[in-house]
Amino acid sequence: MAVDTTSTKSGYHLATELVHIDSDAVKDNYNAASVPIYQTATFKQNSADGSGGEYDYSRSGNPTRTAVEVHMAKIMKAERAFVVSTGMTALDVILRLVKTGQEVIAGDDLYGGTNRLLTYVSQYNGVKVHNVNTTDPKLVEEKLDPIKTRLVLLESPTNPLIKIADIRTIAARVHE
Known part of the structure; x- marks a missing residue:
């Protein structure tokens, strides 16, 4: 697949956008230069009622998967992409x-x-x-x-x- 060299809404080429984390959907509290790989199976919850946070179990979602989905949507020029494990x-x-x-x-x-x-x-x-x-x-x-x-x-x-x-x-x- 050839790299798309057309500019995006941000004015950057797609290849430039893809190497950065800058996205509301992909938050990094530590300013990593690339997307961290979350290897945890579970995420700490602030409440027992299920309203504790965006992620609970990695099998249903995690920040790494969200980042891949955001990037795949950009590559495919789609509103949304879904990443599954199998x-x-x-x-x-x-x-x-x-x-x-x-x-x-x-x-x-x-x-x-x-x-x-x-x-x-x-x-x-x-x-x-x-x-x-x-x-x-x-x-x-x-x-x-x-x-x-x-x-x-x-x-x-x-x-x-x-x-x-x-x-x-x-x-x-x-x-x-």
């Missing part, structure tokens, strides 16, 4: 955008966790999942429905058979 969590977040009656096209050779999650979404959320051999872009294209297809999910290389999808060709056809 690929399956990321896939779960993405699949929540697929509604009843919509369709997903996925490979016929998927990681077991992906397969289980897609099966669950299909059975309980009314989402149609098409499993196709993603090494052949034509097979993916045949299942594309401009109204119903909400997501084309590609794993490449696949697990366990190590199939390779032509991501560039499939992405181009999906975006036509």
Whole structure:
């Protein structure tokens, strides 16, 4: 990915902004030159009623993750970015955008966790999942429905058979 050299709202180039902590969302009380890595699992709370502070457990958020989210949003020119700790969590977040009656096209050779999650979404959320051999872009294209297809999910290389999808060709056809 090429570095964006256009100026941002602050007047600085994106690369310059990314090396600084200056952000309301990322607070550092000690003026560190770069974002500190918080390795704690829990954060001290001022109250037992749950209103003690911005962070409680690192698994639900911490200052390091907030900094990554702020920086990713800047890079992607988005309002917000979400950072999660596993690929399956990321896939779960993405699949929540697929509604009843919509369709997903996925490979016929998927990681077991992906397969289980897609099966669950299909059975309980009314989402149609098409499993196709993603090494052949034509097979993916045949299942594309401009109204119903909400997501084309590609794993490449696949697990366990190590199939390779032509991501560039499939992405181009999906975006036509």
